Amino acid sequence: MIWLIGSKGMLGSEIARQLTExxxxxxxxxxxxxISDPQALLNFADSHDTSAGCTGRTASNGKVPEKITWVINCAAYTAVDKAESDAELAKILNEDGPRNIARATRKIGAKLIHISTDYVFDGTGSVPYTxxxxxxxxxxxxxxxxxxEDAVEKEMTQYYILRTAWLYGFDGKNFVYTMTKLMNDRDALNVVSDQKGTPTCAMDLAAAIIKIIETSDKAPGLFGKKSAIPYGVYHFTNLGETTWFEFARRIYELGKRFGRIQSDCSVxxxxxxxxxxPAKRPAYSVLDKSKIQNALRIKIPSWEESLEKFIKSPRFEIK
Ligand SMILES: NC(=O)c1ccc[n+]([C@@H]2O[C@H](COP(=O)([O-])OP(=O)(O)OC[C@H]3O[C@@H](n4cnc5c(N)ncnc54)[C@H](OP(=O)(O)O)[C@@H]3O)[C@@H](O)[C@H]2O)c1
Known part of the structure; x- marks a missing residue:
């Protein structure tokens, strides 16, 4: 069984939907x-995990609880600008939280998938970050x-850290929804054109996360000690690169084409x-995806392809 932490957030909701499907x-x-309370995490793990000394115990729903074999952490402090004046809470959630989760995951003998970000780089590069x-x-x-990330790496060995960037999904506030709303409300909009990166659709990232789990579980490796997918850090975004301005222009074009934007707006x-x-952003934060593509043998969709799918989808509903 998978324990999905941050299951109500933008990425967490998408993973939850795909797991259920x-x-x-x-x-x-x-x-x-x-996640800032180590005991709360341990209590939850204990109450849902047969390996935590409760094998065979009957749960309140009459079912024997399953063993948690994977933990996915999508919970985080994600308000980038607010973090500048709220550093203590950002540290508690983004540093102490993953440490607590890694310890709880290790205690129950599960594997951890932890989500991180392109913002770990300063963006002064000009070739994709490996x-x-x-x-x-x-x-x-x-x-x-x-x-x-450092805390997870220090606490355990059976982890995957997935760095992603410019994330948007159906269930949360994000750039695509914000732009669509503004483009419907305003006649003109200025968008920064000197920051480069790659948009990432939560649907694609969720699918890659689930593929890691499925591939590892299918071929757990020698005596279950190694994984078919080597543990460590991976980068996942959609393919290609763009600027926020070009991204916004494509949102406008697709929004108009699929009836999400009704009025004219000059971008x-x-x-x-x-x-x-308040927070300085990396000027260049394109991530190199070859490691995850090779490990999972997947073809990641381009950012344009996934954006079109997203805007066309009946699930598109501005939050
Ligand atoms: N969004 C992006 O553009 C982006 C880009 C790169 C990387 N990432 C990374 O991707 C991951 C998922 O991001 P996301 O955009 O899906 O985040 P999100 O929508 O903000 O979801 C995070 C979830 O964690 C919950 N949470 C907050 N504090 C918590 C606590 N103390 N204990 C337990 N849960 C708590 C949040 O609840 P509340 O909503 O009530 O606060 C929310 O449901 C994060 O690790 C983020 O750093 C995001």
């Missing part, structure tokens, strides 16, 4: 099991997420300097 057994927690490149975060969010480029934010 595939009839994969899972249990979710969100704010109800505070997993082994040095972390140099720019702001509080990136610093705390990088520390969360114009601006510089980061002209649009200051």
């Amino acid at each position: 595939k009839h994969i057994s899972w249990v979710g927690s969100d704010r109800d099991v505070d 997993e082994t490149m040095e972390k140099k975060p720019l702001g509080v969010y990136g610093v705390t997420k990088a520390a969360g 114009n480029p601006c510089t980061t300097e002209e649009y200051p934010t």
Whole structure:
């Protein structure tokens, strides 16, 4: 069974939906099991895990609880700008939380998939970042997420850290929904054109996460000690690269084509300097995906392809 932490967030909701669709057994927690509280995590693990000294115990629903073999952590402090003035809470959730989760996961003998971010890099590069490149975060969010990765790596060996970027999904606030709303409300919009990266559809990331689990479970490796997919850090975004401005222009074009945007809006480029934010963003945060593509033998869709699918989908509903 999979324990999905942060199951009500944008990515967590998508993973939950796909697990349910595939009839994969899972249990979710969100704010109800505070990741900053190690005991709360252990209590939850204990009450849902047959390996935690409760083998054969009958649960309140009359079923024998299943063993938790995987933990997916999607919970985090994700408000990048707010983190600059809320560093203590960002650290508690992004650094201490993953440490607590890693300890609980290790205690029950499960494997961990932890989600991280392109913001661990400073964005001064000009070629896609590989997993082994040095972390140099720019702001509080990136610093705390990088520390969360370190904490996981220190606490356990059976982990996958998946760094992603520019994430959007059906169940949460995100750039695609924000732009669509603004484009319906305004005549003109300025969007930064000097930051490069790759949008990521939560549907594709969720599918890759589930593929890691399925592939590992199908071929657990020699005596179950190694995994078919080597543990470690992986990068996952959609393919290609763009700027926020080009991303916004494509949202406008597709939004118009599929009836999400009813009025005209002129989308114009601006510089980061002209649009200051409390947190500094990496100017270039394209991630190299070859490691995950080779390990999972998947073809990742381009960002344009996935954006079209997203905007066309009947699940598209601005939050
Ligand atoms: N969104 C992006 O563009 C982006 C980009 C790169 C990487 N990521 C990473 O991807 C992962 C998923 O992001 P997301 O956008 O899906 O995040 P999200 O929508 O903010 O979901 C996070 C979930 O964690 C919950 N949570 C907050 N504090 C908690 C606590 N103390 N204990 C338990 N749960 C708590 C949140 O509840 P509340 O909603 O009530 O706070 C929310 O349901 C994160 O690790 C994030 O850093 C995101």
